Amino acid sequence: MGAVYNSLERQKLDAPKCHPNTRVAVIQRIIDWIIGDIAFSALILWLYGAAGAGKSAIAHTLAERCAREGWLLAAFFFWKSATERNNIDRFVATVAYQAARSIPSLLPLIEHTIESDPMIFHYSVDVQLDKLIVEPIQRLYSTGHDFSNCPFVIVIDGLDECQGDLVQSGLVKSLTTSFLRSPFLIRILVTSRPEIHLQSIFNSSSMEPHLSRLALSDEYSPEEDIHRFLEDSFEGMGEDYPLASHIPPSWPGPEILGEITRKSSGQFVFASTTVKYVGGDPCELPTRRLDVIRKLRPPRGEADLPYAELNSLYNYVLSKVRGIEGVMQVLGFLVIGNTCINSTGRIDEFLFWAPGETQACLSQLTSVIECDAVGKIHILHASVQDFLLDPCRSHQFHLCRESVPSNITLLGLRHMSLDRIDIEKRMTPPIP
Secondary structure, rough: OOHHOOOOOOOOOOOOOOOOOOOOOHHHHHHHOOOOOOOOOOOEEEEOOOOOOOOOHHHHHHHHHHHHHEEEEEEOOOOOOOOOOOOOOOOOHHHHHHHHHHHHHEEEHHHHHHHHHHHHOOOOHHEEEEEEHHHHHHHHOOOOOOOOOOOOOEEOOOOOOOOOOHHHHHHHHHHHHOOOOOOOOEEEEEOOOHHHHHHHOOOOOOOHHHEEEEEEEHHHHHHHHHHHHHHHHHHHHHHOOOOHHHHHOOHHHHHHHHHHOOOOHOHHHHHHHHHHHHHHOOOOOOHHHHHHHOOOOOOHHHHHHHOOHHHHHHHHHOOOOOOOHHHHHHHHHHHHHHOOOHHHHHHHOOOOOOOOHHHHHHHOOOOEEEEEEEEEEEOOOHHHHHHHOOOOHHHHHOOOOOOHHHHHHHHHHHHHHHHHHHHHHHHHHOOO
């Protein structure tokens, strides 16, 4: 098992660090679940929220807190751009490795399983979880091992960044089936965007008795946390930067901080990307790079374009969409159309679609677009619109300011023509 350990130990926790005061209410609620003050019987807590809302920062903060408290059994952070962490292949091996380090008495039992069946890592996730984790825990328990002070929390971040919708749903089922058989209570924190297939599995009747949900929403005042994060980051930049003598003492000032906070639309990824870009080049003045962010100055070529992290995020979300042509048509209405046609029902009618088609399209974009109970559509982040309107950022997903209004006009003329024909039919007297 040593080779497996060595290869998996390279996994790094490299999401942005959470500000000490970030999402205090969310973190406290998760701690309450961990220690059993709320949702005592829930095996899994699903923390979900929009793209860039700060789920990974919270997951890392929780993992660090659990490690300090002696609660952390294992952690796995899916990441779409890392070949070792964007699929399920190494998930169980990583969790088994960390469990063996957290509970050393498990190590010989896990090693024995691998030595007895070297093909174990080619089996299904269910079998791997049972053979490498649950059954060794059961055997250890049967020997009278005291689990009262053993770690018992597993953190799984970014489930939606694991390749394959069916794989993601299958992992949730496997975790539930396997760890419900553990002889002591395991807590599993899962974070993800609220993708439609994950909503389906987490809302299923079979999951209901074993699940607690927590939405990362405006209820927890993300703007205040983002403003504090920006304030602290820019203050540190002014003190430590190589060209600090050229930065005004009052920079960037409350007005600019407020402007960037509003542009963040509750997205920690927007705020952290802003900070990384502004302070990312010691040969450039941060004041100038902040002007690039605010569009007061042009970037110095393609290599100087800000928001590469956001571009990657939105390109990834859109690349997973089926029927992208229809989705782009709806986005054109919402971003450029500037019309009163902003509900799923009205868009269906205007596009001559069957009822429900717009909602079906947008169900694939739940991490950036929200539809309420009456079909009213709301784009969650202003940065989505900026991305879609900039061809240098969105590439094949670019919305053209010229072609979209033309298409809307053509559809409007078609409606007018049909209305005229309908009126003429109603006014024409019947033939005797």
